[in-house]
Amino acid sequence: CKSLNGIDLFVDGNGDALAETVNNTLIVRADGGLKSIGAVQLHVENGKVTSTYPVVLPASDVLDPMKSAIAKAYEPFARAMGYTLMTTVPEDPAVVSLIGPSPVAKAAAPAPAPAPAPAPAPAPVAAAPAPAVAPAPVAVAKGTVVYPYGVTEIVKNADGAKEFDLFIVHTNDVHGHIEAVDGGMGYAKLATMLKMGRALTDNILYLDAGDTTHGTNLANMFEGETVGVALDMLGLDAIAPGNHDFNYGKDRLIEAAKLASEYTNIKVLSANVLDANGYLVFQPYQVYDFNGFKIAVVGLTTPDTATKTHPKNVEGLSFMSDVIVQNAQAAVDLAHTMVDYVIVLGHIGLDYDGASGVTSDLIINNVKGIDLFIDGHSHTVLPQGKKVGDSLIVSTGDFLKNVGLVQLHVKNDKVTATYPMLISAKDVLDPAASELARSYGITSIPDDPQVSEYVGYMKAQLSDKLNKVIATIPEALDGVRDNVRTKPTNLSRLITQAMTAESGADFTITNGGGIRASMKAGNVTIGDVINVLPFTNIITVCEIKGSEVYAALEHGYSMLPETNGAFSQTDLQVVYNRFGAPGKRILRVLLNGKAIDKNATYKVATNDFMAAGGDGYSMFGRVLTEGSLLSDVFMDFLSKYYPAK
Template identity: 65%
Template structure:
């Protein structure tokens, strides 16, 4: 069962599809629509005009006839003898022959999504990735409430929708983190997601929490957590590896994958006992895809893999597609890549939406007689959804507003209230004032910045930390410290990362960060290294010595530095950090854990 050649979509078609699928555009399509019953048309018929017939001529009057003689009375006839009817002979009716039930590997049961029996229809694969718990528009994307509205309208038009998420969805903001991802998981269920592939950040609460969440989702919802390459210490699959979806007899196999670099991208403690290098990604991959085609008409890999070969494994979605034939569609995540029209590699269409719900992806699959005869990818931008009044696309179809979904809003409001309660929880007690004043953290070390640096180094096992002073936004008074206090100090959703860096690059980074002294600078480097410098020397030659644990830093050596994802990506102009080795929790989580451990409540 193989696919037809995948065609590129046109801009005109994408506009029509946007109108057809989501709230800014839903008008349906000719091959897939829920058709309302057509009222019977009654045509009134006028009665025919009757033409009066001519009056008949009078008949002649006959002469009276003589009365007849009475007839003789006959003898009564004998009663007829009726032969008995023969008993009917019943021919045996053969019993209907039931089609043999297909037994799928590992006992997976197909999920039937549409039984109308159409031979020609559109199947819409709607996809997201790397949402990182950006639940509301204030987090930088369209938010789940408006997406829920669009999906409800879409489902009122067609049942042929497959909703997928390519991972890194449950961690990234306080509204999710404070509840160990529960908020995001419930929202995935409320929006009717069919499947999600876990990303490396979905392990931030520990593998036990993720595995338990996957079991609960399978037991109490229609959401499947799919991953075919994560094994436990005994070599057993940890998650369901695939799922079959049936649309009018057209079977779609969705296979989940998680980047092997999760072992280093997530905190090592989060994946103890697990391996991510199942041979399905390597030597057995082709056999696995060939087997999938024996049971399905179309094969989708839902992978948190990415397009950037920036880690030890070097595995990318493009590399997989180059070396494995028969993957029809690769719904990708992890690299935060925005592919407006997808990317075709070895006949496989790769799609990815960027991040944070800034876009929602749609692939329109045109299916005819159980074969895909066209595949048309597109992105729906958050700007078109949040501000349709100023969107040329929305204005072209007369849409001025995409309303929120009241059920989703009610749930988010409920969890926001619970979050407020959590932020009032006391987690530590400090003996002295911790200085986070703006003018200070942007020009020098303070006791607060030193504690944050120590927390980052301790949490990651890095050699040292370099953080930016502009990341610290408030001081902490002596006494009891709540989670809300810590959130005020570190309000951004920056995560902790560990990068490679050379000794020379450390000197370069510090020279760059100290260049504006004595002026304030949000990029001023806060570090637990000992830095000897002169603010009176010319910029570029102010750093005299850098010491690590009292020893001079070796400019030729390579170190592990803890920082935040903003600086690691070049934020504030820092281009000195090397390859990312590890990704972890939010900085405010890390600092809260540190204070609770070292300054417990008395």
């Protein structure tokens, strides 16, 4: 090194541990006989090494980390990555199989390595910035219990059977339908069926693919708490957050995940939701053990959450749309070194309706090794599942109109047969008329009394909430059916004004049929607003061309003077001839006193029903954002401009 300039690093042998600099060259050496190992960390910026850090790790620190000053110093960094250094380092089983375990290691580790303390599901520092590719686990061989991110497996059945049937129960897009309404079976019936199943076998795993905690008054008025309690009563194992589960704000969801981790067996899983510092917000996956047959359940949340809830609800979060597809293969490959079966529990969907373009079949086509994809978001009904390559996608629709069941026949830790099916709400609500129920000798499915009692109690609390006064209005607001379906009223003007103000759109077009009641002058309660806007419609912003604005209004005004639920209520100024031929009635449309440019593009606020083509409104373009319930938007507006007296 003295005689030759330009050597940056000299990794030496034949001596004791060393780190010294000679003629600008760093010389490093570890002890012989593996009494230590050396490492040199280089910090590189723009192709240049800006810092160099040599270190030597003695064998004693590896064999007894609990007494290691180095392990203690680096423990905070390890925990930030989701695992711990303060545990026995297990031997690599592949090497052990060749040479046998060392006597020293046997003495140092008389038992299998204990798992590190599991990272709490919602902790912002629960994982590394690139969670789609897991960090190297402390041990990766199947049979160990130490997994990346500090995850500890949950043993569901340990009766020792080598051949058995495993039943995966799954739901998605329940949208707060705790009760048996809108064609769904309700949680009280599902609870009874789950208890019946668990009375027969311990081989049951219940998973939910998200959009579960928001969508009805019984859910919304308690910010999803009622749904969480009910799911705990049902024995839910894991859930992947959907975009509408963020509707109460990210802090509320993160706190709910933390409480679920501390006080229930529910795991809130998502491997692609990052905070502002690039760390995972939720636990990315969970491992379940059935008689030695190990299942990894990996959670995913649609990247379109960024636009399919109000932006303020996910401020500071990102959803890794590229990484989900591009880097997920390494994670799945790693999972298969540790488990026998990989399930993706994804609120992703099969519809190409979001800005990211990420769908469940796109993921499967680009990532090999996913055995089962339990899907949500697109409300797709797949009676027998959908086979994509070697993977199976299953989805139940929405509102608990179906519950999904995937039966796996397992023999010697291998799945030898897979049977997907849906059980419909019709079969559950009227089993006497169901061929499926009769084939199992089931003639009635009663409501679970504990779930029913809880729901009844919370409905009483809901009644109190609905009576809360939120505003005082100086005049009666007209929501008479014949009026809101044929002309603007003072109520419809306020509603469209509220929608435009909340969404940041240029204007609003909504359907008069969505306005269902009038409001008296004086005090206004939450219940009064919900009577006016009873549907669980979400405020939605779409792109629309000026020419399509005319087309939308022509459609809304086409049946005049007859009443029409599709009548266009808007805060635009519309000049029309009600006696003109349908399709030729709109003469002029003004926005803030200026004519709409038919060639320009605008942002229109509407509701999700109309954005999807409801009431014949096929002219709205690409969805830009989705936000809160219309009733919540109007409540906030009235509270702000007409405060309660």
